[in-house]
Amino acid sequence: MSLREEARAWLERNLTGEFARARGLGGPGREHEGHEIRLAWERHLGKAGWTCLAWPERYGGRNASLADQVAFHEEYARSDAPARVGHIGEGLLGPTILEFGTEEQKARFLPPVQRGEELWCQGYSEPEAGSDLAGVRTTARVEDGRWVITGQKVWTSLAHVADWCFVLCRTEPGSRRHRGLSYLLVPMRQPGVRVRPIVQMTGTSEFNEVFFDGAVTAAENILGRPGDGWRVAMATLGYERGASTLGQQIGFRRELERVIATARRTGAARDPVLRDRLVRAWLELEIMRLNALRTMRPDPGPEASIGKLYWSEWHRRLGELAQAVQGKAGLVARGGELDDLQRLYLFSRADTIYAGSSEIQRNIIAERTLGLPRE
Template sequence: MDFRTRVRDWLSANLTGEFAALAGTGGPGREHENVELRARWEKALGAAGWIGLGWPASHGGAGADVATQVAFFEEYARAGGPGRLSHIGEYLLAPTLIAYGTKDQCDRFLPPIARAEEFWCQGYSEPGAGSDLAAVQTRAERDGDVWRVTGQKVWTSLAHLADWCFVLARTEPGSKRHTGLSYLLVPMRQPGVEVRPIVQLTGTSEFNEVFFDGAVTAASNIVGAPGEGWRVATGTLAFERGIATLGQQIGFARELDEIVTVAHDRGLLDDPAWSDRIVDAWVGLQALRHQALRTLGSGDGVAPSVAKLMWATWHRRLGELAMDVHGAAATLADGEPYELSAAQRLFLFTRADTIYGGSNEIQRNIIANHVLGRSRRG
């Protein structure tokens, strides 16, 4: 049995019973859905060995190559697998520890991630340092055998569920920008950590504010040396924009298919202006896929920024297309409890795609600096 068939068969057999309700839930704009059931789903994934596919066998993973990992993400998306609660630990923190951490850190933190026993969140953005990550002001001071962390993080996904947070903090007083930062692993369930949900106009809370007031973590819970936080943090961002984006694109394709169906039902496809917009969206999606496949494992340092800029801009335009295709009816809610429709959710939440994870402006700066720097060295 080939790998894709094995994944497909397992998902078909397990997205049933109590887990049947999870299909298609928990994605962007729906992170609040079925949280307890999704946590149990994560444990089922871990028990079956699906967490950590790409980790080296020496770190408890399956050592799967890129093609195998792509197959898993695509089949998971096609099956309507729910939004993952452990993705920050599995796809961001774990690769970072494998690349930059110590053996003791890997031995301590990777197994609970693989078993879905500990969830993680990302402590990067701050009220004055959103897309400009180098402007963080959260500070950490060494106090004997511990670090004491003080500051505020914002837009922190899953912070209300997380057991741990990887925090970018300034550990050298008076340092500026990229210097003097450190990458700390901080337990969330302790005095000195307060999580406040950010309630949106939709009534849901996709994100949180996190306040650290002298929160403590062991001195050994620093990834890399003190002051090397920028290098480690940008490494994490590169992992964030890696193989998992190909599974994300399956979801994009499903959204486009739904738009095409509505356009067909409304008789819009006979209009060249409408058909051109839909064809443009389809071509753009193919470009995203080919760009991702071309650059996976290439080691091209600017490729993650190019990919983020491409998919975020394309997806935002898809949200606009969805609303336009539905017409005036897209501005209405069906009635209480006034849940968003799929098109409304797509439109509203894709507005954030070009901001979070590094805004489009920041990605353009990174790309420009990379290209100009390369030309100067030449």
């Protein structure tokens, strides 16, 4: 039996009973939905060996090929399984630890991620260092065998439920830009850490501000050497463009089908301009999948920015199209609640900002893929 067939059969058997109510919960703009049942599902997945497929077997993975990873993520999305709560630990932190971590760090941090017992968030962006990440001002110093961290992070996804955060901070006083940064692993549940939710246009709060006021972590909780944080941080961003994006596109297809159904119901599909936009959205989604399959590799390079730029701008246009096919009715939140297409419209703008803004992706493509002169 192929891994795809095995995954399909397992998901069919297990998305039942208590987990049946978890179907379809979560995702961008909806991370507030069913956190406890999704956390229980994450641990159920881990126990059955369906998390961290790409990791070596000694750390709980399956050493799965890229093709098998894609197959799993596609079957997972097709089954309408809930959005994962451990994806930051599995998809970003885990591969980074495998590349840069010591054996002690691998033994300490990887198994709890695989089992769904520890959740992570990403401490990168700051009020004056968002897309320009090299402007980081959060500082850390070694004191009594511990790192002491002071500063502020912003747009930190899921910080309010995370147990740990990987924090990019400045550890060499007087350093500037890419130099003097370090990549620290910091526990979130301590007196020196304060999390303040950011209310979004959707009314939900999956993003947060995080304040470090003398927060501490053990001196050994650093990935790579002190001052080498930029290289480690860039590796993490590369892993963000992995095989799970193929599963994401299954979700995009469902959204597009919902938009098309709405256009037929409202009569918008008879408008030749809107009909052309619907056809174009379908064609571009097909191109997105083919390009992702063509460029997928275990260690994504700067060309992975092409995929991020493409899907985020496509999804933003889909949100605008969702509003267009609803007409004036799309401007009203009935009973004060957003429907799926209204939420899509409001949240999809964020796609072009988080995980690297579209402007930054264009610079990366121009300079590091096409070899054009730097700005």
